[in-house]
Amino acid sequence: MLLVSYKFAAFFAGLAVVYYSIPRRYQWVLLLAASYLFYAGGGPVYLLYPMATTLSVWLIARRLSAMERPSKRLLLLGLLLNFGILAVLKYTNFALGNLNRLAGTDYSVSWVLPLGISYYTFQSMGYLIDVYHGKYKAEPNLARFALFVSFFPQMTAGPINRFDAMKQELFAEHRPDSVRIWTGAQRMLTGYFKKLVIADRIGPAVSAIIASPEVFDGPYVLLGMLGYTVWMYADFAGGIDIVIGAAQILGIRMTENFDRPFASRSLAEFWRRWHMSLMQWLREYIFFPAASSRFSQKTAALFQKWFGKKCGRKAPVYIANLTVWLIAGIWHGASWNFVVWGLANCVVMLISAELTGVYRKFRKRFAFTGRKWYRCFEVVRTFLLFCWLEMFEYYPFMTVFAMTANLAASLASGSLADGRLQLLGLERADWLALLISVLLLVLSGILTGEKRISARIRRSPAWMQYAAVFGLFLAVLITGVYGRGYEASQFIYNQF
Amino acid sequence: MKAKWKIPLILTAAASLLLLAGLQRLLVPKYMGKVVEGSFIEEYYKEDTPHDVIFLGDCEVYENISPVTLWREYGITSYIRGSAQQLIAQSYYLLEDTLRYETPKAVVFNVSAMQQYEQENETYNRMTLDGMRWSSSKWNAIRETMTDGEHMLEYLFPILRFHDRWKELESDDLRYFFTKKQVSHNGYYMRADVRPVGNLPVERRRRDYSFDDRAWEYLDRIRLLCEQNGICLILMKAPSLYPAWYEQWDAQIREYAQEHGLQYQNCIEAADEIQIDFTQDTYDGGLHMNVYGAEKMSRYWGKILSEIPGVEDRRTDEKLAAVWNAKGEYYDAMKAQQEQEFAQFGYLVQFYTEE
Known part of the structure; x- marks a missing residue:
């Protein structure tokens, strides 16, 4: 049963009524x-x-x-x-x-x-x-x-x-609690917005770009790279919103899976805020046991003997990290692409960890690193780095570098307005809907800061709360990609 | 609940529902431009005088019979309850629906729908079923003829089906938001352009000429419903030269009619008697009649229908005469306009470009 189906809506509504x-x-x-x-x-x-x-x-x-x-x-x-x-x-x-x-x-x-x-x-x-x-x-x-x-x-x-x-x-x-049910419904609605208005709209276009790198090169590589990340996030976070919202309506609180990951200033921070439950699981059940395993300890002793104390101390952390990311990669997909993707993330984070001292000196030396614009730069840099690493998921290893070079070469001269945009199957209105929706998501993230948007809405006057939720409902109802003419699409993360 | 909350709550709910209804109204297709067939079924409910004859079927009915001519020449009041690719099951439920409002003396059913029981294209279903008023007949018609992937919920709330039209809204959607213009003449689809019969595709042999059992079942149901209501049922095959109406099919219908004492008129065979000139009387190369062919067909059918007990010349009824005269004026005006357009451009503007 798809979460995005009339069947599920009927199933869940019926269940909620019987449940209470x-x-x-x-x-x-x-x-x-x-x-x-x-x-x-x-x-x-x-x-x-x-x-x-x-x-x-x-x-x-x-x-x-x-x-x-x-x-x-x-x-x-x-x-x-x-x-x-x-x-x-x-x-x-x-x-x-x-x-x-x-x-x-x-x-x-x-x-x-x-x-x-x-x-x-x-x-x-x-x-x-x-x-x-x-x-x-x-x-x-x-x-x-x-x-x-x-x-x-x-x-x-x-x-x-x-x-x-x-x-x-x-x-x-669980007793029926109107506030909790209302909040849960809002959360589900937000999920449907991410899934139906954004993910299912951009998904086919991104798939088309990825499937034909020979056609979609130059600036389209950038469009595909950014689009893929938007697609992944809207699909996965949308699904999680629906799941958590549904559970909340039933009075059940579940662990969160996202904490505004795109506000991260480093890749390590990003991975603490994206798919949090999996990363916590890997940390707890893979990282720590791997770091303290007999193999790690033996390797640490050998490294200490061969390369010195410092290297010996780091060996278990390296072994544990590589194990975690190998598993994270293979968990995401049964192909070498995902293995490479996991290891690429690991390598970037290990290099970053090695450079911690350099960063610290850099920050001390230059005062501007404390400024707001520099923090924004770090956020954008992390976002682009994440997007770039995602390319290892969908392009073969060498193609990633070829496409990156191709993109870099075309940045000055390339244009999206060369007719290829029409091959992506989206109309002008779709692009506009996507742009507005993504901007809304970004704005809501910025406005709410640490707090969830639902918490912010709850503090507003009742009429404003209702207007916001009803507006969101209408946006999903009208601009959502669902119904005949569209294939009901599974959540990408269902297949895991 | 506190009393002070009650009124704002009710007002908010009412305003929300109104907004949703308005959006739904805006987004559903209006069928006022190039494709008008989707408006035919709902236009029936605007009628406020009864009809002695009801025609049932697909395009072979609504393009081939002119109720205005039947009135003018025989004083017969009639209505065509037909829509594009209307399935036999839909015709049955439309008859059931019609009987809620009136009991005609005769029903003419075009048998071409026997050859295809299931719908190929959802669009045709929507054009037929969306126009029906809600009743158990509509519910059953939807349930029986829905294509794979269609949902009853999308018929209950058409916004779920047509929400994606927000990208293609046009002036017609606003112009016909509250009221739609009349596009048919008692269910008749007028075309005054001419396209003579050319080369028709060769008839392809079929492995099996038997009709679907479910089609026979619904033909039986139509017959029984007519019998129960004292209605004379006549079977008709319109004079369409394509798609082919095979002899084997014709023989089966003839046998059925004979078995149940029904009249069956195959107008392909009677084309000479009807005086159809396939170089002048068709607008699409022999598939359907234009207005000239439809008027000839109506004259032919007028004779047949006049002989049915209860189907009378009602031109002396002043109230009916006033209503039908108004219909006639609209009919003549549209015909004149189409003739003028065809003479000027060689095509009808409405059907080649959107208004």
């Missing part, structure tokens, strides 16, 4: 039934995957919790089993593709990836590791744990939640 009408102690049971119903929409067979994860993780976690000294082997069994399912389903074709290239064969499999398998697998594995480390006790009730794994809004695009935080939210009794 039944005895509150059964609310979580209803959510579990609704979640399985939602998931079965793609075919009942797909229910088997989250069910298998639920059962295996629940059993292993219960066993681990009962042990005085939790068995590492049992933990590994749980991890291997579930990451194994994910790896087989998601990466078999990638592995076969590589094998085909080497052996000249032509093997492939046609498996449909269950919706949101990465999200619920990562979430469940986080739970298993936490139980192993004794951060909290295993959940004794299988049905309750099943809800944690399969809570339907998060199945589509995350965020990746922690059990100790979600437990309170999912199993508490």
Whole structure:
């Protein structure tokens, strides 16, 4: 079931009404039934995957919790089993593709990836590791744990939640709260605005640019680069807004996934503010264990011996970072492009970390680095750097550099008004709608600062609140890209 | 809820709904320019006098019969409930819908719709179904004939379907926001241009000449509905030379008519008797009649319909005469204008360029 469909609107509205009408102690049971119903929409067979994860993780976690000294082997069994399912389903074709290239064969499999398998697998594995480390006790009730794994809004695009935080939210009794419902509805509407007005409008145009680098070169590389980032953000953040808003209407607070990432002044900061739940997961369950692993310690000792103390100290951090970004890359897509993209991000951040001292001196030496315009420059620089690194996702490695050179050469002479713009399938009105929408997003980000736009709206007079929300509703209703003539498009992050 | 909130809340809700309704009205197609067929179905509801004869079917009806001529020459009151590519199921529900307002003495159903049960193009569905007033008939018509990907919700709230027209709004959308001009003559689509029959595509043999079972089912339903309401049903095949009306199809309809005691008129066979001149009486090379052909068809049908009990010459009814005279004036004015345009330009301005 698509989040952008009449079916989902009917499903969710019906659910919300029943949810607040039944005895509150059964609310979580209803959510579990609704979640399985939602998931079965793609075919009942797909229910088997989250069910298998639920059962295996629940059993292993219960066993681990009962042990005085939790068995590492049992933990590994749980991890291997579930990451194994994910790896087989998601990466078999990638592995076969590589094998085909080497052996000249032509093997492939046609498996449909269950919706949101990465999200619920990562979430469940986080739970298993936490139980192993004794951060909290295993959940004794299988049905309750099943809800944690399969809570339907998060199945589509995350965020990746922690059990100790979600437990309170999912199993508490929720009374209907008009303010919370109104805020949740606003959040959903904002999500639909990002998805339908921006992402689904710009997506096909960006895809066309990316698919034909030989046609769309010069300034179109820049247009594609910026457009791709806008598309990714509007699609992903839009999906998250819908998910968090829907949960909020049901009285459930979920972890945030974005914190105005485009206001970041460095790439490292950017990655602390973009897809926060995944990055936190990677930090907690990959970075720290990798940095403190026996392999890292041994490597550190060797480096210390060969290159000195300083290098030895840095070795575990390098190993942990490379592991995190390798996983982050492969998580985003089963292709070498994503591996390269992950490693490129890692390399840029490690170089940046190495240059920290230089930056510090530079800032001390030049007073203008404290000025507002310089901070703006840093924000723009980070944004462009992120956009450029995204090119590794969609162009082959060498093409990125060729297209960058091509772009640089055409900056002085190139123009977008050479007829190719019409090949992108957008009318003048579409470009205008895109421009206004993106400007609105940027403005709302600037105006609200640290606070969310919904918080800002809540403080306004009632008529102003209503006018803003109704205006947003009309914008989605009229300028949204939906309905006949358009393919209902899945969220990009659904496939993860 | 506090009383002081009640009034602003109700006012806000009313204003919001009004705004939404206004936007919907603005965005739905008006069918007032090059394509007018989408207006035919809804124009029926403006009628305030009854009709003795109702014609049902697709373009082979609304382009081939002139109700004004039927009135002028025979005093028969009639209306065409037809739209582009109107499916037989839609014709059935339109008949059901018509019976809510009046009970005619005769229904003439054009059988060309038997050859295609399912809609190929959503646009045709919208042109037929959007014009219907809401009733169980409309609901069932939509449900039965929706193409893949269409949603009932988009018929309930057409803004969901036509929202994307914000990019192509034109002066007509404002001009016809409140009221639309009359484009048909009791459902008749007038064309006074002439394009003689040229080379028609060769008839292609078919593997199977049987009609869809569902088409037969709806033909039965039309027949039964007429029987239940004491209406005389006549089957008609318009004199269109293309698409081909195969002998095998004709034989099946003839057999059905015989079996159920219905009259069936194949106007292709009767073309000479009707005096159709395919070099003068068609505006699109033999697919449909122009106004001259439609008037000849109406004269022919007038004779047939006059013999049906209850279908009377009503020209002596003053009230009806006044209404039909006004219709006649509008008809004559449009015909004169089209004739003048065709003589001057060789084409009709409205159908080649937007107004």
